[in-house]
Amino acid sequence: MTNNILEINNLSKNFGGLKATDDITFNVKKGERFGILGPNGAGKTTIFNLISGFIKPDNGKIIFQNESIFGMNPIKVAHKGLVRTFQIVKPFKELSVFENLKVASLTPRMNKLFPNESEKIDWIKHVASICELEEVLYTDTEQLPQGYLKKLEVAKALTVKPELILLDEPFAGLTSSEIEPISNVIIKANEKSGTTIILIEHRLKEFMQIVNRIIAIDYGKKIAEGTPKEIVENKQVIESYLGKGGGEIANA
Numbered sequence: 001m002t003n004n005i006l007e008i009n010n011l012s013k014n015f016g017g018l019k020a021t022d023d024i025t026f027n028v029k030k031g032e033r034f035g036i037l038g039p040n041g042a043g044k045t046t047i048f049n050l051i052s053g054f055i056k057p058d059n060g061k062i063i064f065q066n067e068s069i070f071g072m073n074p075i076k077v078a079h080k081g082l083v084r085t086f087q088i089v090k091p092f093k094e095l096s097v098f099e100n101l102k103v104a105s106l107t108p109r110m111n112k113l114f115p116n117e118s119e120k121i122d123w124i125k126h127v128a129s130i131c132e133l134e135e136v137l138y139t140d141t142e143q144l145p146q147g148y149l150k151k152l153e154v155a156k157a158l159t160v161k162p163e164l165i166l167l168d169e170p171f172a173g174l175t176s177s178e179i180e181p182i183s184n185v186i187i188k189a190n191e192k193s194g195t196t197i198i199l200i201e202h203r204l205k206e207f208m209q210i211v212n213r214i215i216a217i218d219y220g221k222k223i224a225e226g227t228p229k230e231i232v233e234n235k236q237v238i239e240s241y242l243g244k245g246g247g248e249i250a251n252a
Contacts, residue, residue, distance in 0.1 A: 004063075005030040005164055005196050006051070006082075011060035013050055020046040022220040024060075028164075033190050033197045035211035037204075037231065039240055043220040044200045045087075048166045052084045053077040065163065079109050083157045084166035089149045093142035097133050097152055098124065100141060104156040113161055124159060130192050131155035131185045147178035151185050158189050164196040165189070171203045179206050186210055208232065216240065 006028040013021045021043045028034045036044050049055040051062055053074040062070045069077050091100050101124045105114075114120035128137050131151045136144060141152065150170055157165045170186065171179050183206055190197045201207040208228040216224040216231055218240040224231055231237055 003029050005032075005065060006198075007061070007063040008047075008051070009061040009063075011047070011050060011062065012058050013046060013055060014058055019220045021050065021057075021217075024217065024220070024222055026215045026222065026225065028196060028198060030163075031190070031194055031196055032213065033187070033199065033211045035199050035201070035207060035214040035228075036217065037207070037214050037237070038217040040202075042217045042240075044217065045168060046220075047217075048084055048168055048198075048200065051077075052082065052166060078107070078160065078162075081109070081161075081163035082166070083160060083162045083164075085153045085157050085168055085170065087169045087172050089146075089153045091141040091149060091152055091156075094140065096138045096140055097128065097144075097148075097155075098137045100152060101127065101155060101159050104159040107160055110160055123161070127155050127158050130188050131158065132181060145178075146173055147175075147181060150174060150178070150182045154182070154185055154189055158193060158195065161193075162195060164198065167197060167199045167201075169201055170199070171201055171206060179203065183210055 004027045009025050011021055011024040024047060036047060038044050046055065050057045053072050056071045061068065064080060064082055069080060092103060105120055105124060110120060114123060128134055131154055133151055133155055136148055141149065154170065167186065170182055174182065186197060187210060189195055199207065199211055211228060213227060214231045215222050216237045223236045223240060224234045
């Protein structure tokens with residue numbers, strides 16, 4: 001028995017001869033805020049798709065809470081307590097924030113965790129508080145700016161009381177002033193609920209401020225692993241963003 005909530009071993013996926021992920025291996029500890037870093041096309045979202053069951057791996061192992069979920073479909077994976085968000089938010093626009101969260105709660109997992117309806121509603125309101133949505137709880141989502149919709153995306157994932165959330169570019173499409181609030185929500189979701197977070201993001205400054213530990217990938221292969229400080233000083237990581245010789249340029 002380990003403190004790892006997720007163990008990925010030699011995870012590989014080919015698309016028509018292209019290696020989207022190439023023997024990726026890493027572990028995530030329970031309660032951690034873990035980051036996956038890499039340039040466009042590196043294979044980050046493919047890793048999320050493989051873990052969450054949207055794509056079946058060719059090879060490897062995916063162990064979640066000491067149980068294999070390799071090749072398991074997304075519904076079963078979610079029932080186990082592992083959920084994900086997507087880059088493009090798609091709320092039910094004709095429904096309020098509360099109603100969107102209520103829809104998210106209509107799962108066998110939630111019915112098992114909260115057999116009493118009033119307890120479920122109390123939990124939904126608690127999630128809304130964590131995600132700073134209280135003031136817009138009964139507002140139709142079509143009236144909300146993008147920053148609130150991103151908070152709602154996190155809240156929908158958190159509503160099902162998951163053990164682990166995969167967050168796919170939560171800052172995409174946001175202005176600089178909208179990023180800090182969603183960063184705070186992600187940290188609170190982790191610290192107040194104990195939910196483990198794995199994050200993909202291209203806004204590097206904000207990304208580095210959130211995560212505790214990172215793997216960096218390029219062309220489907222893991223090229224580095226460590227703390228944010230270790231990663232930003234890694235020559236191979238720098239070169240994957242700046243091109244060959246980028247390590248010398250960055251450290252000149």
